Amino acid sequence: MELTELTQLAGIMVAGAASMRAAISVASFAGRRYQYARQEKKYIAQFRHVTARVFEDxxxxxxxxxxxxxxxxxxxxxxxxxxxxxxxxxxxxxxxxxxxxxxxxxxxxxxxxxxxxxxxxxxxxxxxxxxxxxxxxxxxxxxxxxxxxPPDAPExxxxxxxxxxxxxxxxxxxxxxxxxxxGSFCLEENTEKPIVLIAGGVGITPILSMLNWLAATRSNREIWFFYGVRNRGEHAMYEYLQKLAGHMRNLRMVVAYSEPTNMCRHNVDFHLRGNITEEILRPVLEARDCDVYVCGPAPMMSALGRAFQNIGVPAENVRSESFGAASLVVADTAEVQKPEPEAEQAFQIEFARSGKKVEWSPGDGSLLELAMANGIKARCGCRQGVCGTCAIALKDGEVDYERTPEKTPAPGKCLPCVARPQSNLVLDM
Ligand SMILES: Cc1cc2nc3c(=O)[nH]c(=O)nc-3n(C[C@H](O)[C@H](O)[C@H](O)COP(=O)(O)OP(=O)(O)OC[C@H]3O[C@@H](n4cnc5c(N)ncnc54)[C@H](O)[C@@H]3O)c2cc1C
Incomplete structure (x- = not known):
């Protein structure tokens, strides 16, 4: 073969390879687009049958x-x-x-x-x-x-x-x-107010239900979602949340990692380092009259309680749930000016079934906390007076409640998870 022919052949082969590469990348791009479009369709189909409806009371x-x-x-x-x-x-x-x-x-x-x-x-x-x-x-x-x-627990x-x-x-x-x-930690439906959802760790679960509902009903409310988690390893529902944020134009998602690792991409996986703090929330909460929903671990609840108070968020605008006994308290001015409580009173509590008699003082918390601190095994679920599983017979004495139980106990019974004594008691526990 002549040199010129060889050069021509080489040229043809290079051009062929280049156009093959182009064809492959066009095909794979089209494939990715097709797959993406299928995923989108599937995602949107989930919500197609839903029509906006207002919940019953x-x-x-x-x-x-x-x-x-x-x-x-x-x-x-x-x-x-x-x-x-x-x-x-x-x-x-x-x-x-x-x-x-x-x-x-x-x-x-x-x-x-x-x-x-x-x-x-x-x-x-x-x-x-x-x-x-x-x-x-x-x-x-x-x-x-x-x-x-727990990390500090004995082996x-x-x-x-x-x-x-x-x-x-x-x-x-x-x-x-x-x-x-x-449960009474629920999304308030009869309003168009902006909504601020704040989740810490696995506290994302009820918040996710709210977000999903807002997406399903194509709510037009302005939605802010703050999610605090340690790092990408713990980040729950990562892909799903990214997709949701892409679909809902009215949703602003802010993710804070408190312990980012090398695999965590700033401004891709997360937006802020550290916890969700007053400084982060202030610009959002100060600028709008909004409904706030918080679910997270105890330290987050107490930090945010103080933050809302400092920012001036009215207590009635905040709803919260903690998965333990912790609760979020936004003190308002009236509460701060309350007179000092009267001298602490102690009562004798008899746990009849376990054969134990102990003294209760306000520092001991609920009757359930008192029982557990004294090694008395008690059935309990929510620890918030909601599920009613801890109900026991009150054989003698009177109790009152830290918060009105959602589930009214049957006559002669009480819910020790939120009950405090008003007199000496005999409990069937
Ligand atoms: C309304 C509500 C909703 C909830 N929703 C969710 C949810 O969506 N998802 C979710 O994951 N959780 C949720 N929770 C929390 C959940 O109910 C449980 O409390 C949680 O899963 C822990 O229960 P457990 O039985 O696994 O742990 P437990 O057995 O209760 O133990 C708790 C901790 O105590 C430690 N422990 C056990 N024995 C000892 C000992 N002798 N000394 C020292 N430490 C000890 C254990 O190692 C463990 O770390 C919710 C809670 C409530 C109240």
Whole structure:
């Protein structure tokens, strides 16, 4: 072959390779676009059947729920999905074993579970927030974080019993006992006010239900969502939240990582380093009259309680839930000026079943806290006077409540999780 022919052939081959590469990249781009479009379609289809509707009043809803379902009901796990990189947050999809319909709920409410922890005679009771929106009518979803032993606990301390049971024992096909949805930490519907959602760690679950509902009903409300978590490893529902933020033009999402690692991309995965603080919230909260919803761990609740007070957010605009006994208190001026309480009073409490008599003073907190501090095992769920699982007979004496229980105890009974003594007591505990 002549040199010129060789050069021509080489030229043809280079041009051929280049156009093949171009064709491959066009095809893969088109493929990615197609896949993306399919995902989008699937995502949007989830919400297509939903029409905006206003919830019934809470008492009406509760009555309807009680007609459908009282006490425990069996549910089957139909799917389980890890929701974060660390695989310590897992969603469980539950369908009723009896195949009958399930009552709707309000975004933010929770289910109470009765769990047969291996090696224990009595089942344990725990609450888990519904993390899907009520727009999904054929199953419930809860999202559970596996709780290990506290870092400073002595060796041999067991991990969290029920979260461990969920992660290790509940597989697709497992059956579990569930009490109906309840809870008063719910999205307020009859308003168009801007809304500020703040979640810390696994406290994202009820907030996610609210967000999903706002998305499903195509709410036009201005929505701010602040999510505080340690890092990308713990970041729950990462892809889903990114997608949601992309779809909802009225949603501003701000993610704060308190312990970012090398794998955490600033301004991609997260926006701010550290916790969600007064400085971060001030510009948003000062500029608008908004509804604020907070769910997070105890230190977050106390920090934000102070922050809201300093910023001047009216207490009635803030709703909160903590997964432990902690609660968020936004003190208002009237409360700050309250006179000092009268001298502390102590009462004798007899736990008849356990045969223990102890003294209660206000520093001991609720009757449930007093019982637990004295090694008395008590059944409890929400610790907020909502689920009613801790109800026990009050054999003698009088109690009052730190907050009005949502579930009124039957005559002769009390809810020790929120009850404080008003006299010496005898309890069936
Ligand atoms: C209304 C509400 C909604 C909730 N929603 C959710 C939700 O959506 N998702 C979620 O993940 N959680 C949620 N929770 C929290 C959940 O109910 C449980 O409290 C949580 O899963 C821990 O329960 P557990 O049985 O795993 O841990 P527990 O058995 O109660 O143990 C708690 C901790 O105590 C430690 N411990 C045990 N024994 C000892 C000992 N002897 N000494 C020292 N430490 C010890 C354990 O290691 C563990 O760290 C919610 C709570 C409420 C009240």
């Amino acid at each position: 809470a008492p009406v809803q509760r009555q309807k729920t009680e007609l459908l379902w009282q006490g425990k009901r069996k549910f089957r796990v139909v799917n389980r999905v890890y929701e974060n990189y660390n695989q310590d947050v897992c969603s469980f999809y539950l369908e009723p074993f009896d195949g009958r319909s399930i009552p709707s709920f309000r975004p933010g409410q929770f289910l109470t579970f009765s769990v047969p922890v291996p090696g224990q005679a009595e089942p344990e009771t725990r609450c888990y927030s519904l993390s899907e929106s009520p727009a999904v009518r054929n199953y419930y979803r809860v999202t559970v974080k596996r709780i290990g032993a 041999g301390t067991p991990p969290g019993q029920v979260s461990d049971y969920f992660h290790n024992h509940l597989q697709t096909g497992s059956i579990i006992d569930v009490y109906p949805p309840s």
